[in-house]
Amino acid sequence: MMSSPQSKKAKERVLWALITAAVLVYALFPVASILATSFKEPSDLTTGKFLPTEWSGVNYEQILVGDAQVLFLSSLRNSIGIALIATAIAVVLATLCAYAIARLDFPGKKLILTTALAVSIFPVISIVTPLFNVWRMIGLYDTWAGLIIPYLSLTLPISIWTLAAFFRQIPWELEQAAQVDGATTWQAFRKAIVPLAAPGVFTTAIIAFFIAWNDFVYGISLTSTEAARPVPAALAFFTGASQFESPTGAISAAAIIVTIPVVLLVLLFQRQIVSGLTQGAVKG
Amino acid sequence: MSASTEVQKSVPAASPTRRGGTVLSQRRKAERRLGWLLAGPAFVVMLLVTLYPILQAVWDSLFNFRLTAPQDRAFVGLANYVVTLTDPLFWRALGVTLLITVVTVAVELVLGFALALVMHKALKSVRGLVRTAILVPYGIITVVSAFAWFYAFDINSGFVNTWFAWLPGIGPDTNWFAGTWSSLFVIMASEIWKTTPFISLLLLAGLAQVPDELSEAAEVDGATWWQRMQRVILPNMKAAIMVALLFRALDAFRIFDNVFIMTNGAFGTEVLSLLAYRTSIGRLEIGLGSAISVLLFVCVLLICFIAIKLFKVDLTSARGGK
Numbered sequence: 352m353m354s355s356p357q358s359k360k361a362k363e364r365v366l367w368a369l370i371t372a373a374v375l376v377y378a379l380f381p382v383a384s385i386l387a388t389s390f391k392e393p394s395d396l397t398t399g400k401f402l403p404t405e406w407s408g409v410n411y412e413q414i415l416v417g418d419a420q421v422l423f424l425s426s427l428r429n430s431i432g433i434a435l436i437a438t439a440i441a442v443v444l445a446t447l448c449a450y451a452i453a454r455l456d457f458p459g460k461k462l463i464l465t466t467a468l469a470v471s472i473f474p475v476i477s478i479v480t481p482l483f484n485v486w487r488m489i490g491l492y493d494t495w496a497g498l499i500i501p502y503l504s505l506t507l508p509i510s511i512w513t514l515a516a517f518f519r520q521i522p523w524e525l526e527q528a529a530q531v532d533g534a535t536t537w538q539a540f541r542k543a544i545v546p547l548a549a550p551g552v553f554t555t556a557i558i559a560f561f562i563a564w565n566d567f568v569y570g571i572s573l574t575s576t577e578a579a580r581p582v583p584a585a586l587a588f589f590t591g592a593s594q595f596e597s598p599t600g601a602i603s604a605a606a607i608i609v610t611i612p613v614v615l616l617v618l619l620f621q622r623q624i625v626s627g628l629t630q631g632a633v634k635g
Numbered sequence: 636m637s638a639s640t641e642v643q644k645s646v647p648a649a650s651p652t653r654r655g656g657t658v659l660s661q662r663r664k665a666e667r668r669l670g671w672l673l674a675g676p677a678f679v680v681m682l683l684v685t686l687y688p689i690l691q692a693v694w695d696s697l698f699n700f701r702l703t704a705p706q707d708r709a710f711v712g713l714a715n716y717v718v719t720l721t722d723p724l725f726w727r728a729l730g731v732t733l734l735i736t737v738v739t740v741a742v743e744l745v746l747g748f749a750l751a752l753v754m755h756k757a758l759k760s761v762r763g764l765v766r767t768a769i770l771v772p773y774g775i776i777t778v779v780s781a782f783a784w785f786y787a788f789d790i791n792s793g794f795v796n797t798w799f800a801w802l803p804g805i806g807p808d809t810n811w812f813a814g815t816w817s818s819l820f821v822i823m824a825s826e827i828w829k830t831t832p833f834i835s836l837l838l839l840a841g842l843a844q845v846p847d848e849l850s851e852a853a854e855v856d857g858a859t860w861w862q863r864m865q866r867v868i869l870p871n872m873k874a875a876i877m878v879a880l881l882f883r884a885l886d887a888f889r890i891f892d893n894v895f896i897m898t899n900g901a902f903g904t905e906v907l908s909l910l911a912y913r914t915s916i917g918r919l920e921i922g923l924g925s926a927i928s929v930l931l932f933v934c935v936l937l938i939c940f941i942a943i944k945l946f947k948v949d950l951t952s953a954r955g956g957k
Contacts, residue, residue, distance in 0.1 A: 363758070370753055371761045378768035381828060382775070385783040388792065399797035399807065448677035456663070457670030463678050470685045472885045474935050476908040477928040478684070480915040481691035484702070504684040511677060561774050567892045568908070572916050583778040587896060599792050606779040613774035621767040625754075628833075629840035 382610065389603035396599055410604035419589070419601050425577040426585035427609070433495050433581060434563035437502035442556045445510030446548075452511075453518035464515070471508035478504065479572045486573055493574045498581065501569050506559040513558060516630040517551030554627035557616055564613070582609050689932060696925035703919050715926035725910065725927070729934075732906045735819065736887040739826050743883060744876070746827065747834035754835065755842045773832035781896035784825035788812070815903035822893045822904065830886065834879045841875020842868070881942045885935055907931050 384401065389410055391403040398404060414423040452460050482501055483492070491497035521544065529539035570584035580588075586605055589598040617624065699711045719725050750769055757765050772780070788795045788811040799805045811817040845868050853863045869876075891908040898904045900913065911931060915924020 367758050367761055371757075371765055374750070374753060374765050375768050377828075378771050378832075381780060381783040381787070381825075382771060384787050384794075385779070388786050396792045399794055401794045401798075444677040444680060448674040451670045451673035455666050455670040455673070457667040457674075459671065459674075463674055466678060466681055470681045472882075472935060472939065473685050473689075474889045474908065474928075474931050476889065476891065476911045477692060477932040478688040480911065480921060480924045480928045481688040481695060483916055484695065484921050485688075485691065487702075501684055503680055507677060507681055507684075565776050567776075567778050567895070568912070571895075572912065583776050583892070586778050586782065597791070599786060599789075602782055603786065606776075606782055610775055610779055613776075614771060617767055617770040617774050621763060621770060624770055625766050625836065625839075628836045629843070 385603050385606050389600065389607045391600055391603075393597070393600060396597065410600035411608075413601050414605050414608070419598075419605075421577065422585060422589065423582075423601075423605050426580050426582045429495070429577075429579050430564065430581040430583075430609070433498045433502065433579070434560055436495070437499045437506050437563045438556055438560045440499070441503055441506035441510045441559050442514075442552060445507060445514050445555065446552055448511050449514035449518050452515045453521070454523060464512070467508035467511045470504055471512075473504065475505075475566075475568045479568055482569075483572055491573075493576055493579050495579050497573050498566075498569055498579055501573070502563045502566060505562050505566060509562065510555050510559050513555045513627050513630065514551055517555070517627070518548065520630075521547045550623060551627070554620070554623040557620055557624055558627055561613070561616075564609075689929075692925040692928050692932075695921055696929050698922045700922040701918075701920050711922070715923050716930070718923065719926050719930060724905070725907075725930075727903070728905045728907050728910045731819070731904060732888060732890065732908075735823055735826070735890055735906065736884055739823050739830070739887050740880060740883050742823075742827050743831045743834045744880060747831045747879070748838050750831065750835035751838035751842055754839050769832045769835065772829050773836075775829065777829055777892040778896055780825050780829040781893045784821055784828070784893075785812075785897045788821045812898055813902060818898050818902050818904045822890075822897055825893045825897075826887065826890060830883065834883050837879035837882065838872070838875060841872040841879075844875070845871040877942070877946055881939070884938060884942075888935060888938065889931075907934070 387402050388396070390406045390408070392405065392407045392409055395403050395405065395407070413419050448463065451457065452463065478501065486492040486497050491500070523544070525543040525547070526539045529543045530536065534542065565583070566581065567583040567587070570581040571587060574580040574584060582605070586602055589602050589605070696715050697710060697712060698708055699714070700708045754762070754766055754769065786792050790796065790808070790810045790812075793811075795811075796805060796807050796809050800807065809817075811821055849867050849871070850863050853867050858866070889908055890906055891912070894900060894904055894906050894909055895912075900906070900909045907927070908931065911924055911927040914920050914927055918924075
């Protein structure tokens with residue numbers, strides 16, 4: 352209060368610079384740590400230092416073109432394919448469902464939202480035992496479909512919640528206004544509603560993708576080979592080039608590669624993800 | 636505040652037809668049918684992928700059933716539950732799970748609130764940067780987080796022992812993953828790091844709902860920052876805080892990835908999910924594993940029930956439901 356507004360502003364700037372630095376260290380330090388490990392040569396792993404003594408690409412070579420290539424690249428393909436398909440199915444179903452919830456008057460809305468909530472708090476491990484047994488009997492064990500189906504229990508509920516929150520905020524009168532102005536129903540929907548709804552659908556897709564991409568329990572329980580094993584499960588079963596070599600470097604390099612898409616999505620769509628998560632979360 | 640008006644706005648199609656009774660009921664019926672036609676598939680899929688498996692688990696849990704000896708499958712009633720509930724391993728796993736849940740959620744609530752305040756108040760120039768950084772742990776794979784923390788503390792490849800050698804009890808030979816408490820410490824650190832952003836986003840949504848005028852009025856009246864926090868902001872965020880707490884508690888209770896990667900349940904760090912996994916997938920004892928799965932599910936229901944009945948957490952209103 353006593354100081355001039357100028358110096359108060361300067362103080363505030365310094366304070367925010369410090370806070371920002373603290374947040375950056377908190378959020379990025381573990382990533383930096385595994386990034387540094389990924390560039391260490393096997394002999395360099397036990398130095399007890401954070402940074403590698405010599406930056407080496409040997410771990411990346413091992414997982415991309417070397418002996419761990421089959422293991423890693425096939426799991427990467429599985430993860431991308433399975434997560435994308437599970438996301439796409441969830442977003443299509445959730446878009447229809449959320450549209451009905453936001454726009455139409457029908458009994459059972461609350462039941463649907465409550466079910467979505469109940470499914471989202473369901474312990475994954477409780478469903479995985481029966482699925483493990485049933486999938487083996489009907490031949491879905493260790494297949495893409497065998498993971499895509501249970502992934503819907505992860506991606507669908509949050510998609511419904513997020514999209515319902517988004518759709519409630521769309522001014523649907525615009526559609527009628529456009530019709531009054533002479534547009535056909537389809538034109539009105541495409542020109543007035545789709546541009547407003549698309550960002551919500553896209554954001555929901557990103558959030559659903561993160562969740563499918565993150566799965567570990569289904570991944571290790573319902574697969575056994577490279578046919579369907581996703582990245583998180585593959586990382587857990589990585590072994591070194593030989594029995595006596597630790598897989599630390601290779602796992603770190605693989606971890607960095609699968610973190611790149613996450614960082615890219617976050618960098619590009621930070622605003623949308625934050626608004627998607629906060630809207631879906633609390634909207635009284 | 637805005638939701639009620641939005642809900643009214645969202646059903647404009649029905650209002651102009653309020654005149655003729657038959658027209659209304661016809662339209663109403665069509666709207667209902669369309670509603671279930673659109674929402675039905677999602678609803679059915681949700682039931683198929685969760686309700687069916689859990690019922691199957693309840694059924695399986697009544698049998699003595701090992702995949703290694705399928706021909707010996709026999710109905711045993713509640714015997715699997717008796718075996719589980721009299722096994723000290725189960726109670727120990729439950730205790731560890733509860734401990735992890737309580738500690739991580741408590742720490743995350745404080746840390747998450749701080750991060751939410753930072754995101755809420757951040758100057759325009761750094762807001763994007765701060766939010767992007769906070770989203771990185773949110774988006775990262777839990778297994779990757781587990782490896783990052785594991786390698787940092789590991790006696791062979793870690794740097795923590797070197798960096799913190801000046802602290803009593805830490806030296807080059809400190810093996811974090813050879814004891815219950817030190818292992819749990821690292822497991823919880825990874826869990827907290829990875830999931831605090833989620834809780835902070837839920838709290839950010841709550842913060843945004845506190846009217847600025849309230850806080851400003853209190854400031855004009857001479858309230859200190861702490862008083863405003865205590866008397867104005869926190870009470871107005873109660874719903875958001877309770878929802879964040881419940882969601883994280885249920886999530887923490889299912890902890891699996893971090894424990895699996897770091898200790899695989901060794902040194903007294905076994906948690907319920909891991910116990911269920913090792914029993915059914917590891918040892919192929921489907922009957923016993925199903926019983927543990929069902930008990931885990933009952934625990935989650937209990938936590939929900941306590942939260943909703945005792946603390947009056949209204950999940951549907953706070954999660955946007957109407």
